[in-house]
Amino acid sequence: SxxxxxxxxxxxxxxxxxxxxxxxxxxxxxxxxxxxxxxxxxxxxxxxxxxxxxxxxxxxxxxxxxxxxxxxxxxxxxxxxxxxxxxxxxxxxxxxxxxxxxxxxxxxxxxxxxDQRHTEWVSCVRFSPNTQNPLIVSGGWDKMVKVWSLNNCKLRTNLVGHTGYVNTVTVSPDGSLCASGGKDGTAMLWDLSEGKHLYSLDAGNIINALCFSPNRYWLCAATDTSVRIWDLESKTVVAELNKNVADFF
The missing domain is CATH 2.130.10.10 (YVTN repeat-like/Quinoprotein amine dehydrogenase)
Incomplete structure (x- = not known):
């Protein structure tokens, strides 16, 4: 930590x-x-x-x-x-x-x-784990998510949609999806190969961190008050962990 x-x-x-x-x-x-x-x-x-x-x-x-x-x-x-x-x-x-x-x-x-960099602070950077399509994904306080080719470090795609600063980005284990979140409390899901927005999930509060499950089709979002876990196939909340997390165990 x-x-x-x-x-x-x-x-x-x-x-x-x-x-x-x-x-x-x-x-x-x-x-x-x-x-x-x-x-x-x-x-x-x-x-x-x-x-x-x-x-x-x-x-x-x-x-x-x-x-x-x-x-x-x-x-x-x-x-x-x-x-x-x-x-x-x-x-x-x-x-x-x-x-x-x-x-x-x-x-x-x-x-x-x-070149074509973020116009505000770069708050989060991640590598894609897909070695066949090596990418870097970044999020910034300019409300932008940017996808860069690792081979030449050139901008590949601007992912536009957030209405507030972006705190966090994460890439799925197979490298096909990216999720981003921040001030607007919305987790946005993106298709990395197509460079397009797929859908959004409401976290209810500023998103501080996101991560994909390594072995399930789940996405976890951390806010100031809870951790929310979505099933991405049904787009439903499967668990919400709050301050009484000891009761969960």
């Missing part, structure tokens, strides 16, 4: 005892950023964490040792979002400087997407 205390925490998700309601115990603090840590992701092999901070840098951490293996310097303002490619060999970042940067794991910036 990332925090405004400038650290990243790794957690043990096992319950402290069989009847305990506490399911998270902090294991290790990763320290090194000099400002708020805005985002953190874990590599698919579970060995590394990648963080983005308001100090303008990214850091790659060895989870086993808690040490920074690389610091990524290049953004001129706060880093708001970071992501690993599916093979963990490439890294993408989005920033308040309105650029998207593509990096290797050595901390070298390989490309800065500046």
């Amino acid at each position: 990332a925090s405004r205390d400038k650290s990243v925490l790794t957690w043990d998700l096992k319950a402290a005892s069989p009847d305990a309601h506490s399911y998270g115990q902090p294991k290790r603090a990763l320290r090194g950023h000099s400002h708020y840590v805005q985002d953190v992701v874990i590599s698919s092999d579970g060995q590394f964490a990648l963080s983005g901070s308001w100090d303008g840098t990214l850091r790659l951490w060895d989870i086993a040792t808690g040490l920074t293996t690389k610091s990524f310097v290049g953004h001129s303002k706060d880093v708001l979002s970071v992501a690993f490619s599916s093979d963990n060999r490439q890294i993408v970042s989005g920033s308040r400087d309105r650029t998207i940067k593509l990096w290797n794991t050595l901390g070298e910036c390989k490309y800065t997407i500046d």
Whole structure:
């Protein structure tokens, strides 16, 4: 987890005892950023964490040792979002400087997407897991979702429809769909290959995060008050998790 205390925490998700309601115990603090840590992701092999901070840098951490293996310097303002490619060999970042940067794991910036860029902060960036059609998807405070070709880092599609800033984007496990959400409280579903809007789902509040289920046709949306889970085939809510989440378990 990332925090405004400038650290990243790794957690043990096992319950402290069989009847305990506490399911998270902090294991290790990763320290090194000099400002708020805005985002953190874990590599698919579970060995590394990648963080983005308001100090303008990214850091790659060895989870086993808690040490920074690389610091990524290049953004001129706060880093708001970071992501690993599916093979963990490439890294993408989005920033308040309105650029998207593509990096290797050595901390070298390989490309800065500046042409046809977002006109406001880049709040979220994600790789598509589809290696046959390599894409980056980004969302911004300009209300836009943009799809970029990873091969040449050129804009492929503008996905237009949100009426407020976009907080989050996510790509389905097969790379066919993208979902986006933010200020307007609407989760918008997009066909990535066609570049068109499919349908929208109402979350009832500002959407802070979205993710697809890895093994079901479900989409989860996190708001300030709850986590809402939709079945995308029926477009119905299958669960809503609120503050009484302990009762759910």
